[in-house]
Amino acid sequence: MAKTIIEKIWEQHIVYEEKGKPDLLYIDLHLLHEVTSPQAFEGLRLANRKVRRPDLCFATMDHNVPTKNLPIIKDPIAKKQITTLEKNCQEFGIELADMEHPDQGIVHIIGPELGLTQPGKTIVCGDSHTSTHGAFGAIAFGIGTSEVEHVLSTQTLWQAKPKTMEIRINGKLGFGVTAKDVILAIIAKFGIDMGTGHIIEYTGEAIRNLTMEERMTICNMSIEAGAKAGLISPDETTINYLKGRRYVPQGEAFEQAAQNWLALATDEGATYDTVLEIDADEIEPFVTWGTNPSMGSGINAHVPFAADFKEESDREALKKALAYMGLEEGQPLTSIDIQHVFIGSCTNARLSDLQAAAEVVKGKKVHPSVTAIVVPGSRTVKKQAEEEGLDAIFLEAGFEWRESGCSMCLAMNDDVVPAGERCASTSNRNFEGRQGAGSRTHLMSPAMAAASAISGHFVDVREMVAAKA
Amino acid sequence: MKPINEVVSVITPLDRKNVDTDQIISKEFLKRIERTGFGKYLFYHWRFDENGQEKKDFILNDERYKESEILVAHENFGCGSSREHAPWSIMDYGFRVVIAPSFADIFHNNCFKNGILPIKLSVAEVEELLANGQQEPFKVEVNLEEQTVTAQDGKVYSFEIDPYQKQMLLNGWDEISLTFQYEEHIAAFEEKQRV
Numbered sequence: 001m002a003k004t005i006i007e008k009i010w011e012q013h014i015v016y017e018e019k020g021k022p023d024l025l026y027i028d029l030h031l032l033h034e035v036t037s038p039q040a041f042e043g044l045r046l047a048n049r050k051v052r053r054p055d056l057c058f059a060t061m062d063h064n065v066p067t068k069n070l071p072i073i074k075d076p077i078a079k080k081q082i083t084t085l086e087k088n089c090q091e092f093g094i095e096l097a098d099m100e101h102p103d104q105g106i107v108h109i110i111g112p113e114l115g116l117t118q119p120g121k122t123i124v125c126g127d128s129h130t131s132t133h134g135a136f137g138a139i140a141f142g143i144g145t146s147e148v149e150h151v152l153s154t155q156t157l158w159q160a161k162p163k164t165m166e167i168r169i170n171g172k173l174g175f176g177v178t179a180k181d182v183i184l185a186i187i188a189k190f191g192i193d194m195g196t197g198h199i200i201e202y203t204g205e206a207i208r209n210l211t212m213e214e215r216m217t218i219c220n221m222s223i224e225a226g227a228k229a230g231l232i233s234p235d236e237t238t239i240n241y242l243k244g245r246r247y248v249p250q251g252e253a254f255e256q257a258a259q260n261w262l263a264l265a266t267d268e269g270a271t272y273d274t275v276l277e278i279d280a281d282e283i284e285p286f287v288t289w290g291t292n293p294s295m296g297s298g299i300n301a302h303v304p305f306a307a308d309f310k311e312e313s314d315r316e317a318l319k320k321a322l323a324y325m326g327l328e329e330g331q332p333l334t335s336i337d338i339q340h341v342f343i344g345s346c347t348n349a350r351l352s353d354l355q356a357a358a359e360v361v362k363g364k365k366v367h368p369s370v371t372a373i374v375v376p377g378s379r380t381v382k383k384q385a386e387e388e389g390l391d392a393i394f395l396e397a398g399f400e401w402r403e404s405g406c407s408m409c410l411a412m413n414d415d416v417v418p419a420g421e422r423c424a425s426t427s428n429r430n431f432e433g434r435q436g437a438g439s440r441t442h443l444m445s446p447a448m449a450a451a452s453a454i455s456g457h458f459v460d461v462r463e464m465v466a467a468k469a
Numbered sequence: 470m471k472p473i474n475e476v477v478s479v480i481t482p483l484d485r486k487n488v489d490t491d492q493i494i495s496k497e498f499l500k501r502i503e504r505t506g507f508g509k510y511l512f513y514h515w516r517f518d519e520n521g522q523e524k525k526d527f528i529l530n531d532e533r534y535k536e537s538e539i540l541v542a543h544e545n546f547g548c549g550s551s552r553e554h555a556p557w558s559i560m561d562y563g564f565r566v567v568i569a570p571s572f573a574d575i576f577h578n579n580c581f582k583n584g585i586l587p588i589k590l591s592v593a594e595v596e597e598l599l600a601n602g603q604q605e606p607f608k609v610e611v612n613l614e615e616q617t618v619t620a621q622d623g624k625v626y627s628f629e630i631d632p633y634q635k636q637m638l639l640n641g642w643d644e645i646s647l648t649f650q651y652e653e654h655i656a657a658f659e660e661k662q663r664v
Contacts, residue, residue, distance in 0.1 A: 016654045021633050024651055026658050036552065038502035049645070052655075064500065077500040084502050128551040128575060142575055144553035145504075146582035146644075154648045156655055160631065192487055193545040196574060226548060228574050292487050292548070313486055313543060320485075412496045419519075431491040431549060433514050 002267035005233050006164045006199045009139045009264065013122050015156055022158040028121040030151050031107045032059040032094065034085040035412070036126030040149035041088040052155045054093040058116055061085060061099050062106045063412050067375050067402035071099050078413070092152075105378020105404045108132040108346040112216065113380055115245025119234040119261035124151055129346045129428065131222040134231030135215035136238055137264055139199065141229040162228045163273040165198040169206035171280040176462035178356070179214035180348060180426070180445035182206065183221040184286040184296050190276055192294040195227025198274060201266060202232050206280040212241040213350040220347045221428050224293040233265035287333050287458050288430050288443040290321035295430070296443065299460045303331045324432055325440050326420070333458050336442070340423035341372035341453040342435070343399075343446050345409035348426035349377030353446040354385050357426075358393045360450035360461060366398035367456030373400040373415065375407040399453070411436045424452040471584040472641030476565050476611040478538040481528055482602035486543035490576060493547065493555040507554055508561030533606045539566040541598050546587075547576025556583045566611050568618065570595050581634045584641060586613055588628045598626075613639060 016024040037059070044051070051057065064078045073079040082099065089096040097103040103110055108129050111117040117133040123140035124130060126148045133140035147157055167186060187194075200222050207215070215232050222230025232238075239258045242248050249257045284298030295318075297304070303322065306315040306329060322329065327336065343349070343357050354376065366372045374394050376382035382404055385391060391401045408415040409427035411434070417423045419438025426449050427434075430441035442458070451461040498510040515527050523530040540559070546569040547555060556579045559567065567580065568588045580587045588611070590598070601607040601620070608621040613635065618626040637644065 015658045016651050022631075024648070024654065026655070026662075035499050039504045039553075042502070042504075047645070075500065081500050081502055126551055126553075128549065130551075142551035144551055144556075144575060144579035144582060146553060146579065150645055150648065153645050154655060155659075156648060156651075158633070158644065158648070192548060193571060193573070196545070196571060223549075223575075226545065226573055292489065317486060410491075410496050412499065429489075429491070429549060431489045433495055434491055437495070437514055437519070 002269040004164050004201060004266045004270045004272060005137055005231065005264050006139065006201060009120055009122065010161060012120070022160040024156050025122060025159045027124050027151050027155055027157060028056060029111070029116055029123040030057045031111055031123065031125035031130070032057060032148070033063055033107050033125070033127065034061050034081045035063045036145050037088065037148055038081060038084045039145045040126075040152055041092065043149045044092070044152060049153045051092040051094065051152045056155060057094045057152070058111070059085060059089050059094050060097040060104055060107050060110060063406045063410065065099050065403070065405040066413050067405050067407050067415055070403055074414070102379050105380065106346045106349065106406055108220065109350060109377035109381065112136065112212070113245070113378060115242055115248040118242065118248060119238060120264050124157070128223045129220050131227070131230050132216050132220040132346055134219040134222065134229050135212060136242070137231055137234035137261065139229055139231065142223065163198045165195065165200045165227070165274040165276065166272040167200055167202050168204040168275070168277045169202065169280055170204050170277060171206060172209065173206050173280045173283065176285060176447070176465060177283050178445040178447060179210055179217040181283055181286040183218045184288065184293065184443060185283045186278060187221065187225050187294045188286070188296045189278060190225065192224065192292050193226040194276075195222060195225040198227050200225070200227045200230040201272070202230060203266070207232060208235065211352065212237060213352045216350070217347055221293065224428060234261045235265065285448050285461055286444060287448065289325065289327060289333060290318070291324055291430060291432050293428065293430060293443060295321055297333060299333055299448070299458060301333060303327050303329055303333065305329045334460070335457065337369070337422070337457045338424050338442070338452055339370060339421040340417050341370055341449050342375070342408040342423055342425040342427065343373070343449055344375030344377065344407050345427035346377065346406070347428045348446050349375060349381065351381050351384050353426065354381070354390050355388070357446040357450035358390045360447050360464060361397040361399070361454060362393050364397055364454045366453045369456055370453050372398065372453040373402055373408065375402045375415070376404045378404050408435055410434060417441070424449045424458065470582070470641040470643065473565055473584050473586055473638050474613045476538050476586070477608065478536070479534060479606040479608050480539045480541045480568070480598060480602040481534045481537040482599045483528060483540060483542040484599055484603065487545045487548055488542050489549035490547055490552050490555040491549055494552060494558045499552060499554055504557055505561060507558035508563065511558040511562040536563070538564055539568065539609060539611065540564045541568045541595060541602060543595065544570045544592070546572050548573040551575045553579045553582070556580050556585050560585055568595060568598065581637055582644065584638065586611065586638055588618065590618070590626050590628060594626050
């Protein structure tokens with residue numbers, strides 16, 4: 001029978017199944033960071049339990065770390081969380097890329113970079129953006145701290161089999177339209193909870209044409225559509241990315257692994273519980289205007305009117321969102337001024353993201369009323385970018401060039417947007433207070449954020465790039 | 470984990486949809502390494518102003534609901550992050566039950582690990598409860614064994630729940646101890662994977 005990649009990977013990982021119970025699923029890779037793990041390790045200690053497979057765990061520090069003046073952490077509570085992870089990794093024998101380690105970075109950026117992320121794996125982490133790793137054709141999902149503890153002790157999880165969903169993106173993306181615009185358009189079109197209870201497979205010509213880094217941006221935001229996970233069947237693009245990375249098999253073993261990985265791709269004729277489609281040519285550079293990722297529009301649109309919505313609860317939600325965001329119904333998106341730009345996060349802080357932003361800002365200056373920062377996703381990304389001279393382009397334009405970490409995506413460290421101020425951000429969530437109490441977040445692609453930094457307001461990056469050409 | 474079966478309480482009507490985990494527990498409170506003590510931070514920026522004073526118009530600050538153990542909200546409750554600090558703060562504040570038409574998956578799952586009962590009712594049923602609860606304190610009786618919510622006006626709402634999750638909550642079981650009973654299956658799987 002024809003099967004989807006979702007069913008294939010799931011079935012390969014069932015340790016035990018019984019009617020009336022969820023499946024006991026084996027976990028191949030467990031990524032850890034400082035914020036959601038301390039209580040899990042403490043639970044192990046209290047119950048006198050061990051880590052079953054420390055060799056399948058990998059830890060780093062990303063959420064709390066400062067992006068300047070390393071390694072000083074002023075906040076004593078944050079510092080304790082960092083030292084607690086160090087202590088836990090040492091005690092339980094887990095490999096750790098700590099704050100100053102050359103492999104350090106956002107957990108969802110370094111997993112693929114090191115080749116820990118591989119097709120066919122089940123991957124978990126106490127972080128909802130674990131869905132990123134699905135870009136390689138893995139089932140990767142975020143878990144809570146109790147489940148972190150469960151995986152540490154048993155290397156398994158009890159999981160009810162999710163439904164399957166195909167999202168097909170037909171045709172080719174237009175000039176200046178990026179992976180970020182695709183996923184924001186999908187969430188705006190189908191809703192913030194359209195993926196609940198499902199694993200999404202992204203398919204179609206537009207997906208096949210994307211690089212691995214772009215695929216990661218798409219899968220990363222599956223959770224913003226409520227999905228348990230999002231993935232893409234492996235192909236030659238996947239294999240080429242992985243070849244030679246540190247933790248993948250080498251030489252002949254790699255060729256064998258590659259064959260197995262390619263065989264995971266969804267079979268022709270396989271069916272899904274739900275199928276959604278979107279045409280690539282209807283997608284424009286996107287900007288969010290509200291307080292969840294589904295509240296967004298193409299850059300040349302305006303903030304909606306309450307009257308555009310049929311349901312009273314949606315009209316109420318719009319009013320609350322606009323009151324928080326300090327926007328008016330019907331306001332053109334290009335009329336919105338900003339004070340901050342953040343280029344970073346597990347969604348958009350890979351080398352190609354920084355290249356795209358640098359291309360826009362090269363030879364220009366950041367608008368005088370804007371503070372703009374670039375936070376590379378990992379130390380490796382930072383180093384590669386510096387080798388290409390991207391840091392110089394950003395610095396010359398008036399951006400700050402920082403150390404890697406989650407930074408202003410969730411503002412757990414000192415990188416905070418002040419109350420009432422507005423940020424063009426390449427991150428994944430525009431919830432109230434996400435980038436600081438009272439801060440106003442607008443999600444967009446790196447190129448769009450870079451263009452906003454120069455203009456001081458939102459602008460269609462296609463005009464800027466076309467003007468240059 | 471504390472078992473749960475019957476909860477009798479007035480409901481706290483939270484008239485919002487897509488309540489995200491960043492609102493339930495804001496990031497500045499995620500730096501602590503303990504599991505307890507998060508209740509005072511629940512819905513912090515909705516509850517308190519910049520000077521730490523209670524905002525009068527927020528439902529949790531209404532004296533009549535302060536002892537409530539049942540939170541009621543609109544669709545997609547708990548969307549966003551995987552932070553288990555969200556259910557920890559809900560539990561520590563004193564809620565044992567959350568009623569909504571739908572929940573985000575990770576949050577829903579995290580509730581069961583902490584002795585919180587998430588109940589899904591239809592949109593119309595939730596709206597009815599919210600309307601009743603917003604007028605004046607409205608008491609309901611939740612019974613997990615029977616899978617019912619009985620309102621003070623006599624109306625009975627039935628809900629579905631996964632039988633495995635139900636047993637976990639009723640018994641307050643430690644899931645890791647249960648899984649250890651399947652150790653030989655795990656070992657056999659690992660052996661097979663090595664080959």
